[in-house]
Amino acid sequence: MGRVLTGESFNSVIAALKQRSDPPGLAAAIQDLCYNALRGYGVFDIAVSRLLEKPIAAPSLRGLLITAVAELTARPHSAHAIVHQAVEAAALIGEPRAKGLVNAVLRGFQRRSKELLADIESTDTGHFRHPQWWIDKVRATYPHHWQDILLESNGRSPMTLRVNRRRLSAQQYLEKLRRAGMSARWLGAEAIILGKPLRLDSLPGFAEGEVSIQDAGAQRAAHFLQVRSGMRVLDACAAPGGKSGHILELADCDLTAIDADAVRARRIGENLSRLRLSARVVVGDCRELESYWEGRRFDRILLDAPCSASGVVRRHPDIKWLRRRADIPRFGRIQTEMLDAMWQALARDGKLLYATCSVFREENSEQIGAFLRRHPEATALPVPGLAEGQILPSADSDGFYYALLARRAE
Numbered sequence: 001m002g003r004v005l006t007g008e009s010f011n012s013v014i015a016a017l018k019q020r021s022d023p024p025g026l027a028a029a030i031q032d033l034c035y036n037a038l039r040g041y042g043v044f045d046i047a048v049s050r051l052l053e054k055p056i057a058a059p060s061l062r063g064l065l066i067t068a069v070a071e072l073t074a075r076p077h078s079a080h081a082i083v084h085q086a087v088e089a090a091a092l093i094g095e096p097r098a099k100g101l102v103n104a105v106l107r108g109f110q111r112r113s114k115e116l117l118a119d120i121e122s123t124d125t126g127h128f129r130h131p132q133w134w135i136d137k138v139r140a141t142y143p144h145h146w147q148d149i150l151l152e153s154n155g156r157s158p159m160t161l162r163v164n165r166r167r168l169s170a171q172q173y174l175e176k177l178r179r180a181g182m183s184a185r186w187l188g189a190e191a192i193i194l195g196k197p198l199r200l201d202s203l204p205g206f207a208e209g210e211v212s213i214q215d216a217g218a219q220r221a222a223h224f225l226q227v228r229s230g231m232r233v234l235d236a237c238a239a240p241g242g243k244s245g246h247i248l249e250l251a252d253c254d255l256t257a258i259d260a261d262a263v264r265a266r267r268i269g270e271n272l273s274r275l276r277l278s279a280r281v282v283v284g285d286c287r288e289l290e291s292y293w294e295g296r297r298f299d300r301i302l303l304d305a306p307c308s309a310s311g312v313v314r315r316h317p318d319i320k321w322l323r324r325r326a327d328i329p330r331f332g333r334i335q336t337e338m339l340d341a342m343w344q345a346l347a348r349d350g351k352l353l354y355a356t357c358s359v360f361r362e363e364n365s366e367q368i369g370a371f372l373r374r375h376p377e378a379t380a381l382p383v384p385g386l387a388e389g390q391i392l393p394s395a396d397s398d399g400f401y402y403a404l405l406a407r408r409a410e
Contacts, residue, residue, distance in 0.1 A: 009318065037063075037070040038317035039154055042129040044069045046120050051105045051112075060093050065102060069109050073117070079110060129154050133325045134310070141361055145392060149359060152393040157315045159197040160396075162214040162242075163190045164249050164275060173211060176204045187396055189223065190246075191216040209275040214242045215312075217397035218357075221302060222246035224383055224402055225353045227253055231299040235279075236286040236342060239264030241271040243302060248277040255279040256298075258286050287341040297347035305335045307356040307363045311391075311399020328362050335363060339371050343378070346407050351381070354403040359392065364401035371405070379406045 037044060044066045049055075056062055068086035072079055083106045090098040109116070120126035124135050128150040139146040161184075163170045170186055177184045183195030193216065200206050200213070221243050227233055229252040235244045238257035248255055257279050259265040265283045272279055282292045286303075308328055313320045339354065346352050354371075356363050365388060372378055381404040383389045393399040 009322070011316065033067055033071065035317060036074055037067040038321065039314075040070055040073070040129055041066065041317070041321050042125045042131070043117065043120050044073070046126065047109060047113075047116050048105065050116060051108045056101070058093065058095050061090070061095055061098055061101070064089055064093065065105055068102070068106055072106065072109060073113065076113075083107070083110075130320050131323075134320055134323070137325075137360060141359070142392070149392055149399075152395075153313045153320075153399075154317075155314050157215075157312075157398065158396065159194045160187070160214060160216050160219075161192045161194065161203070161211045162219050162246060163192060163211050164209055165190055166249050167205075167208075167210045173205070180204055187216050189219065190249075191219050193396060207274070212242060212245060212271070212275070214246065215398045217311075217391045217400040218242060219246060220391075220400070221304070221353060221355055221402065222250055224404055225300050225302055226351060227251045227300050229253060232256075232296065232347075233300045233302070234258070234298040234342070234345065235302045235304070236338065237304045237306060238281075238302075239268055241268035243304060244268060244279055245271055245275050245277060247302070248272070248279065249275070253300075256282060256292070258282040258284055258292055260285050287337050289341055289345060293345050297350065298345055299347050299350050301342050301346055301350070301352040302355065303338055303342050303352060304355045305331075305338055305363075307331050307335070307358040308360055309357050311357045311359045311393060311401075314393065315398065328360055332362055332367060335367050336370070339367070340374070343371075343375060343405075343407070348407060350407050352405045352407070354401075354405065356401045357398060358401060359390070359399045364390065364403075368403040368405075377408050379408060380404070381406050 047069055048062065048065045064086060068082060071082045075082065083103065086106060087099050087103050090102040125132050128135055128147070130150055130153070135150060138149055142149055161173070163173045170190055170192055174184060174186060174192060177192075182198065184192050187193055203211060205211060225233075225247065227247055227250060231251070231253045233247060233253045233255045235247065235255060235257045237259060238244050239259035239261055241257065244255060244257045247253065257268050259268065260283070262283045265281055268279070268281050284291045308323055308331055309316060309319050335356075342352060354368060358364060368380060372380060383402050383404050386402060389402045391397055391400040
């Protein structure tokens with residue numbers, strides 16, 4: 001938790017933990033502890049600040065206190081064990097008097113938790129558990145839905161499967177789950193949502209490539225792209241390869257997948273291998289066409305652009321605390337550059353699907369509006385079933401945005 005407070009992505013923290021030779025299940029237990037603390041960070045961080053006589057400099061010590069306060073709030077019946085374990089953990093930090101400080105703060109929280117939490121949760125930041133600038137932006141953009149969006153983003157994300165239709169139908173896989181005693185329901189097309197999360201190794205046929213893990217909203221990309229067999233397709237910013245796999249499950253096409261992160265790009269090949277599919281995988285910046293494009297245009301391009309990830313914070317609760325208001329225009333500049341570069345590689349009569357996992361209009365409809373003004377030869381096509389291309393976070397899906405752009409023949 002302390003490493004997240006210094007600005008490190010929680011995903012990278014967990015990835016590093018999984019590389020260590022710790023006892024089985026330890027990384028998962030740490031992940032659960034940190035997720036609980038991060039979901040309520042806006043409350044627990046303020047509570048710790050009010051309980052401290054003076055600020056503490058060590059991120060690891062503050063992270064320990066926030067995590068312990070979160071656990072005390074979630075499991076008050078286990079208070080004795082939580083305080084004891086937190087004090088013992090404090091001894092490992094190496095800060096003078098850390099054990100005494102942790103014990104005093106947590107005992108103080110036990111005594112004052114009711115009044116502290118009631119006061120903090122009476123504020124916007126405390127109630128909605130998001131930074132104030134984020135709350136203000138969502139409220140201004142969605143005046144009729146802003147509270148639902150924020151509260152939904154604090155929940156636990158569902159575990160959704162994508163059935164590989166090359167291998168079997170969604171209904172056939174539902175029957176497999178039923179026979180295995182696993183509850184699930186069909187969401188449409190290839191999407192199945194599990195009644196409760198399960199380990200990958202317990203899913204029937206996962207190792208054999210019958211299913212993949214992919215949010216229902218993300219699964220809509222491959223269908224929106226309207227790929228047909230024989231087409232040349234580019235998946236830009238493709239790692240870890242979920243959308244690439246889905247495209248290849250739907251059509252026999254010539255697919256190139258590119259990503260700037262070499263480590264994440266390796267996962268594209270690994271995921272496609274499990275599905276018994278193949279594509280050309282390139283490590284590179286999709287804005288630098290000369291590094292991977294030989295001049296033959298693509299019939300379809302999927303641009304899953306870097307963004308604030310404001311639509312998927314329930315999966316990555318650290319994002320809302322690591323992001324800053326200034327990040328939104330920075331992402332916007334990158335999105336603009338990528339759109340203009342990808343457009344050069346699109347064939348006449350081709351289609352480009354622009355996608356983000358954001359709910360902020362600057363990255364979505366405003367970005368596309370500016371693109372259309374720059375490119376009069378482009379046309380925005382309707383996205384089936386989506387008003388203005390936006391999917392808002394719900395019980396069945398994370399938040400996504402899609403815009404389908406067609407290039408008119410010249």
